[in-house]
Amino acid sequence: MLYPMETASRVVLDLSGVWRFMIDKEQIPVDVTRPLPATLSMAVPASFNDQTASKEIREHVGYVWYERCFELPQLLRQERLVLRFGSATHEAWVYLNGHLITHHKGGFTPFEVEINDDLVTGENRLTVKLSNMLDYTTLPVGHYKETQNETGQRVRQLDENFDFFNYAGLQRPVKIYSTPHSYIRDITLTPKVNLTNHSAVVNGEIETVGDVEQVVVTILDEDNQVVGTTSGKTLAIELNSVHLWQPGKAYLYRAKVELYQAGQVIDTYIETFGIRQIAVKAGKFLINGQPFYFKGFGKHEDAYIHGRGLSEPQNVLDLSLMKQMGANSFRTSHYPYSEEMMRLCDREGIVVIDEVPAVGLMLSFTFDVSALEKDDFEDDTWEKLRTAEAHRQAITEMIDRDKNHASVVMWSISNEAANFSKGAYEYFKPLFDLARKLDPQQRPCTSTSIMMTTLKTDRCLALADVIALNRYYGWYMGNGDLKAAETATREELLAYQAKFPDKPIMYTEYGADTIAGLHSNYDEPFSEEFQEDYYRMCSRVFDEVTNFVGEQLWNFADFQTKFGIQRGQGNKKGIFTRAREPKMVVRYLTQRWRNIPDFNYKK
Ligand code: E9O
Numbered sequence: 090m091l092y093p094m095e096t097a098s099r100v101v102l103d104l105s106g107v108w109r110f111m112i113d114k115e116q117i118p119v120d121v122t123r124p125l126p127a128t129l130s131m132a133v134p135a136s137f138n139d140q141t142a143s144k145e146i147r148e149h150v151g152y153v154w155y156e157r158c159f160e161l162p163q164l165l166r167q168e169r170l171v172l173r174f175g176s177a178t179h180e181a182w183v184y185l186n187g188h189l190i191t192h193h194k195g196g197f198t199p200f201e202v203e204i205n206d207d208l209v210t211g212e213n214r215l216t217v218k219l220s221n222m223l224d225y226t227t228l229p230v231g232h233y234k235e236t237q238n239e240t241g242q243r244v245r246q247l248d249e250n251f252d253f254f255n256y257a258g259l260q261r262p263v264k265i266y267s268t269p270h271s272y273i274r275d276i277t278l279t280p281k282v283n284l285t286n287h288s289a290v291v292n293g294e295i296e297t298v299g300d301v302e303q304v305v306v307t308i309l310d311e312d313n314q315v316v317g318t319t320s321g322k323t324l325a326i327e328l329n330s331v332h333l334w335q336p337g338k339a340y341l342y343r344a345k346v347e348l349y350q351a352g353q354v355i356d357t358y359i360e361t362f363g364i365r366q367i368a369v370k371a372g373k374f375l376i377n378g379q380p381f382y383f384k385g386f387g388k389h390e391d392a393y394i395h396g397r398g399l400s401e402p403q404n405v406l407d408l409s410l411m412k413q414m415g416a417n418s419f420r421t422s423h424y425p426y427s428e429e430m431m432r433l434c435d436r437e438g439i440v441v442i443d444e445v446p447a448v449g450l451m452l453s454f455t456f457d458v459s460a461l462e463k464d465d466f467e468d469d470t471w472e473k474l475r476t477a478e479a480h481r482q483a484i485t486e487m488i489d490r491d492k493n494h495a496s497v498v499m500w501s502i503s504n505e506a507a508n509f510s511k512g513a514y515e516y517f518k519p520l521f522d523l524a525r526k527l528d529p530q531q532r533p534c535t536s537t538s539i540m541m542t543t544l545k546t547d548r549c550l551a552l553a554d555v556i557a558l559n560r561y562y563g564w565y566m567g568n569g570d571l572k573a574a575e576t577a578t579r580e581e582l583l584a585y586q587a588k589f590p591d592k593p594i595m596y597t598e599y600g601a602d603t604i605a606g607l608h609s610n611y612d613e614p615f616s617e618e619f620q621e622d623y624y625r626m627c628s629r630v631f632d633e634v635t636n637f638v639g640e641q642l643w644n645f646a647d648f649q650t651k652f653g654i655q656r657g658q659g660n661k662k663g664i665f666t667r668a669r670e671p672k673m674v675v676r677y678l679t680q681r682w683r684n685i686p687d688f689n690y691k692k
Pocket of ligand 1: 251252253423505539540541559561565566598643660662
């Protein structure tokens with residue numbers, strides 16, 4: 090799916106700003122044919138939860154409504170007009186002038202709809218109904234239940250099956266863009282590098298709609314020089330002396346696609362892309378043929394006020410902090426991040442592991458999906474089956490959106506699922522197959538393993554190209570005992586390496602909750618001293634394991650979660666506070682990572 094961009098033939102209008110908002114108390118049905126009886130102001134893009142200081146709004150479970158009006162310049166009315174949501178969390182019903190025009194489920198991927206037929210002259214009214222409810226038909230999954238209050242009214246309750254706050258709302262930009270009626274629908278680029286002679290072939294497919302006489306594709310380098318051109322919807326453009334996209338040294342080409350009718354260019358789109366090669370071989374993760382070492386983080390889209398909403402200054406700051414530390418990568422735990430962040434990572438040369446919102450999948454996978462009806466079940470098994478449906482959709486939409494990004498080097502199919510449970514392999518095999526079938530660049534796939542899953546009990550290791558471990562020895566296990574933790578860490582990693590000598594191993598989570606400013610003469614857990622000792626212990630072991638190709642600690646910054654006895658205003662495993670102030674350990678990690686090269690760290 091193309092990112093909305095202004096070009097010689099396209100206009101983009103941004104509907105960001107202050108919308109009207111209300112939570113749905115489900116007492117009086119909302120009449121979408123009339124303006125919403127909403128009096129609150131709500132900024133878009135952002136989560137709604139932290140914008141009003143109202144407990145009722147922050148903790149609301151159910152439906153919310155957004156509305157705003159807009160006018161369109163008359164000169165655009167002859168064009169094809171598309172309304173596009175960067176995301177709507179988690180399920181959306183969109184009405185234009187009182188008509189339902191689209192519906193989308195899945196809170197972290199974009200969707201769009203043509204609006205020409207529903208526009209009126211003058212003011213148009215755009216209304217969005219959102220649900221923030223999660224159950225077994227959604228990703229992420231949640232335990233949903235309904236009770237009644239004293240007056241017999243339905244009360245919706247949600248117990249999230251994951252450790253981050255269930256921020257929701259119009260969290261990413263809402264835009265209208267124009268195209269001509271015959272237009273470029275999608276661009277898929279699959280550059281193939283020849284590392285021996287520094288050349289590449291930019292293969293690709295252009296998808297168009299309508300009458301098309303000809304398609305011309307021109308490749309431009311960073312100096313705006315034409316380095317290749319071809320006509321036709323299938324391309325194979327040869328480039329010599331190619332500039333590779335490298336971690337920390339991004340080089341971006343642009344593919345200018347022009348669609349011709351009657352000898353005239355009628356639609357233009359410019360896709361920015363990088364040329365690089367990814368491979369997994371003999372226990373190494375290769376980028377452009379060189380063994381890469383991941384230094385970085387599990388992150389969250391999480392900030393004061395914005396919640397999970399797009400904040401470009403925050404994204405720029407986060408990547409700057411990473412670079413200053415000598416980090417080179419992060420995982421989009423636990424959902425695809427904004428398109429703006431992915432574009433920024435391409436530009437900045439940050440390596441990304443792109444993850445679907447498959448977090449909290451602690452299901453038992455022991456069911457047989459075939460030929461079963463809801464009525465066959467007395468419990469909630471039927472709902473659980475439908476998780477797979479949501480999972481397929483999330484993988485499909487993530488890869489469709491992110492397939493051309495040079496920064497994306499691997500797909501994460503799930504985080505900490507019950508991979509030990511009977512049926513887990515049967516559940517995951519088709520999902521890995523799907524990702525491999527859909528990705529034109531054939532990136533490696535992984536799924537991160539929760540620490541209760543061991544080498545012996547993990548049923549899904551054969552599926553993963555890279556073994557990704559989330560481990561907390563010395564924190565969740567043997568809290569405070571770093572000596573025992575060191576032994577356990579070493580024994581486990583060496584056992585994985587011995588069993589799977591050809592698979593690279595990495596840590597995709599490891600960390601310790603740390604209260605910024607808390608110090609201890611005894612290096613106690615929760616103190617800044619303990620956090621530093623914990624990371625020093627882990628580093629020592631990592632350096633002993635040949636196939637260990639990366640450390641992505643948990644977490645870049647403190648982040649908001651649901652309530653819990655282990656959480657005081659959220660998860661405190663950040664090495665930065667939520668305000669991005671460094672904890673003591675940042676100095677140690679900076680010194681370590683600046684001394685670890687991106688390539689050839691492990692011989
Ligand atoms: C997922 C992440 O979203 N992994 C969790 C992180 C955490 O800090 C969370 O924020 O809690 C770690 C899961 C560790 C489970 C270990 C259980 C061990 C029982 C002995």
